[in-house]
Every structure is written in structure tokens, then in C-alpha cells.
């Protein structure tokens with residue numbers, strides 16, 4: 001383990017572009033299919049995002065955690081969308097960073113073309129866009145800047161956010177997302193502020209998970225007796241399955257609530273055989289949470 005992960009002052013993130021392999025990651029949950037479309041992977045000191053994820057904790061993680069860190073202990077933070085096909089519905093969960101230059105993570109202008117190619121029918125075919133929360137790396141491609149105007153990227157979609165998230169962000173827009181990424185949707189009547197347990201169809205519903213943000217939601221997929229949970233930022237790293245007390249202190253609205261949410265979700269996920277689809281988990285991104293002799297762990301051999 002190098003000193004890199006133990007700098008007294010965490011390094012700024014370093015962008016590493018992971019070439020998108022031809023075999024994009026996909027999963028089947030009963031009759032529902034899910035595909036991951038990658039914007040970027042960022043290599044960063046774990047403590048840049050998770051201040052209590054110390055060098056010692058990372059070094060002590062078993063072999064299952066290896067895909068989510070570099071050999072010298074830097075965290076790999078993936079930013080990707082999930083494209084969900086449920087019956088006739090096409091749903092995009094989170095829209096990544098976007099065409100912005102003023103954030104701590106940089107987006108990738110080529111992302112929209114990759115996303116369009118990953119969606120049967122292209123961007124026009126998207127029925128719903130779910131924003132798990134309104135941080136810049138989840139709503140960035142809600143819109144695109146065209147001739148000086150922020151224009152919805154998915155022209156026929158209803159965009160869903162929780163009421164609590166919209167209220168909280170309107171009251172305190174810490175990341176400056178309203179003007180480019182949300183207001184253009186409100187002006188065109190394309191945004192629905194819904195309850196945090198809103199049901200989208202018979203297979204998909206939102207799961208209240210406030211703490212990281214005021215009205216954060218996860219997305220539960222249930223079909224044919226199978227289940228999968230899209231985490232949003234309730235978990236930033238699979239390391240938090242083993243150490244759920246570790247929180248994104250600087251980014252959380254309420255870290256105590258974020259930890260309570262994580263513990264509650266963990267209780268539901270451990271040995272429940274639900275697939276966990278991590279919104280910021282690097283490849284392989286998905287797994288099942290298993291109990292261990294001392295700590296829970298993430299089984300990616302699904």
C-alpha cells in the first residue's frame with residue numbers, strides 16, 4: 001500500500017477513462033432488463049469522499065473488494081446511468097455529470113451518444129428519468145446546452161424526483177443544479193415531484209432513503225420472484241457493506257440519517273439474495289450482500 005491513500009489532505013480526484021467494453025454490463029431481473037451505461041470512472045483517495053474510510057480500513061478489506069480499489073488503495077468511483085426496460089417502459093435511472101466544467105468531477109461529452117446507442121429507440125424512447133437525488137453527478141445530462149439554451153435530453157420523458165428532494169434543493173441549491181438541470185424541465189412541465197415510495201409500474205418502485213440528501217430514493221426492481229436494488233448514493237462503495245458507519249460526511253445533508261438509512265437497507269439486503277446495483281460501484285458494479293463471520297461482504301459472482 002503506497003502513501004497515496006493516506007495523504008493528510010486527500011488528493012483531488014484524478015479522472016481515469018475506462019474504455020467501455022463491447023460487452024456492456026447487463027442484468028436480468030425476472031422480466032426486467034438493466035444495462036449500465038458508463039460516463040466516467042474517477043480514481044480518488046477514499047477519504048476525499050468518505051473521510052472515515054482510512055488506509056487501514058481499505059487495507060483490511062478482503063479480496064472481494066479488490067475490483068473497487070486500485071492496488072495502491074485509491075477508490076474507483078464510477079459514474080453511470082442504468083437503463084431499465086420494464087414491459088413497454090424504458091426508464092433511465094440517474095443522468096450522470098453532464099456537459100459542465102464547474103464541478104469537482106468532469107463529465108464526458110461523448111456520453112449522450114453512448115447512452116442513445118444503449119437504448120432501443122434512442123433518447124426519444126425514454127418514458128421516465130428517475131433522479132435518485134439532485135446532486136450534480138445524478139442530474140447533469142437531464143439537459144444539454146444547445147445554442148445557449150438548456151434543453152431536455154429525453155424529449156418524451158417524464159422526469160421523476162421526490163417532493164422532499166425538490167423542496168430541499170429549491171431551499172438550498174448547494175450544487176447549482178436548478179438552473180441548468182431542473183428548471184428547464186419545470187418550465188416545460190416535464191418534471192413530476194412524487195412521493196418517496198412512488199410506484200412507476202408493477203415492477204418498479206422508489207424506496208425512501210433520505211440522509212445523503214433530503215429526499216434521496218433508491219429504485220427497487222421486482223419481477224418473477226427476483227429483486228434488485230439500485231442504490232443511488234445510499235452506498236458510494238461496496239466497502240460500506242462491511243463498514244456501514246462510513247459516510248460521505250462532506251456531501252451528506254445529514255450523515256447520521258444517511259448511516260441509519262444504510263443500516264436499515266443493509267438489514268434488508270444481507271442474505272436476501274437481491275441483486276444490488278451500485279450507482280457509483282466500478283465494474284462489476286453488481287452483486288449480492290452476504291453475511292460473514294464478522295462483517296457483511298459483497299459477492300460479485302452473480
Ligand SMILES: [Zn+2]
Nearest residue numbers: 135137138233
Ligand atoms: Zn453521486
